[in-house]
Amino acid sequence: MDLSTKSANILIILTLQISSNIFAHSIKTTDSLELVAVLHRHGHRTPEHLYKNDPYKDEDKYWPIGLGQLTNKGKMQLFNLGKLFRKEYESFIDKYSVKAVRVNSSDYDRTHMSAQCLVAGWFPPSGDELWNEELIWQPVPIHSVPTNNDQILAPLAPCPRFWMEREKVMAEMASKETPEDKELYEYLSKHSGDNISTADDIAALYTNLQMEELNDLELPEWTKKVYPEKMQPKVDFCAKSFTWNKILKRFFGGPMVKEILHQFYEKSRGNNKNNKVFLYSAHDTTVYSFLRTLEFNDFEYPEFGASVIFELHRIYDKFVVKLFYSHAAELVPYELEIPNCPTPCPLEKILNITEYVRSVDWDTQCFK
Known part of the structure; x- marks a missing residue:
């Protein structure tokens, strides 16, 4: 090898190392962040059903707020989770906007209320947003569909x-x-x-x-x-x-994977320019099945307020995806490596490896 060739190779190696370091650094900041999607379980609740010999069947005495309802503890769990997200993403989004934030919930009281508490912690009103000095809170629309039509957050639509x-x-x-x-x-x-x-x-x-x-x-x-x-x-x-094999993953977790990656794909194509945050308030089964559909097969069952956070980054005109997870509302999210895709995972790659579970046509394939 002559000196000029050796020098050229060294220059190439140094360039790659510098680029790699810049890439690694920028992915840890919000400078490259384009979109955030959060799927979370609701907070602490009361029992949804009581058994025949249950010593606590007296609902007026033991469950005055009703069965399957969010407790005060659950409200605080999600409120604090919202505060955590506010701190994490304050340089990315510092105030609520109906154009920037879309909140989706399954059609259950506890998930609607959990979503409201999370948003209250994340986006407290300030400045011209303040409409009542006695109430540091702002109303935020929560979107849902009836349970018997839900294919995503509480997937109980007929199939x-x-x-x-x-x-x-x-x-x-x-x-x-x-x-x-x-x-x-x-x-x-x-x-x-x-x-x-x-x-x-x-x-x-x-x-x-x-x-x-x-x-x-x-x-x-x-x-x-x-x-x-x-x-x-x-x-x-x-x-x-519910996600025991590929067919079950396709129907029970696939629509949720499809929903989030669709939003990421649209953002990468220059659509939905104002969107910054998508929130999905759901259930333990939703979160667990979503993770298993992505081939995380050895996780413990998610506790109250567990959350999966997807981030879409744009670095050197390339779109990549990062994934974080918190097992419970009280725990700080940590980064996960998406199976079969190195971190950060190129958007094209995750679209390819999830193509099967995302390709379900509910209206035709559910009834074959």
Whole structure:
């Protein structure tokens, strides 16, 4: 190798290193940030259902705000999460604008209220936004569709093909059950007063017990024999069953992936120029299934206020995606590496690797 060639190679290497360092530095700031999408679970709530022998069935006494409702603790969780986002993105967006911020929610009281609390923490009014000196708050529109039409945030819109596929998965699990499983069903049925005969039944009862425990109520003595340890495996399987295979991921998590990446794609094409933030207020199942659809298959189940944050950056006219996650409202989000895509992930790359789950045509493929 002659000296000129060697010098040229050194120059190339130094140029690449400098470019790499600039790239790494700029991605940590909001200078290159184009769009943020946040998918989060609602905050702490009351139980949604009560079992027959539930010692806390007196709703007026124990659940005066109603079943399945956001508690004061839940409100504060999401309000503080909004404050965290305000601090994180204050140089990117410092005030609310209906043109810049779009808030979407599933059609449940607790998700609507969670979205309102998050936005209240993120965008407190100031200056000419103040309309009432006694109330440092501003109204923000929350968008949702009826649950039976929702394909994204609480995906319960009719889809026979999805439910048939999930039923196969559940039947396969049931075929492998042991005598110990049968004993568990019988024990839970006897003490709860409900007919507990499937893994879904166990999951529903488990959630009820968990919500009562998280609301500082002492669980009945009989639960100590089975809750949480013996019930947990069935609950874990049920949580995963919604995205157990590619077909299920396509229908249950795919529409949410499609929604966020569609907004990123449109932004990269020069559309939606005013948009800066998309918020999606949803459920534990939504967040968990979304992560599994992206092939994060080993995560713990998300707690109240868990959030997935997608960022779209533009660096040297190239669009890249960064992903952050917080397991609970009280935890600071940390960066994740998107499976099969190096960090930061080129937008074109993530569009390619998610093409299958994003390509579902609900109106035709759900009814085949």
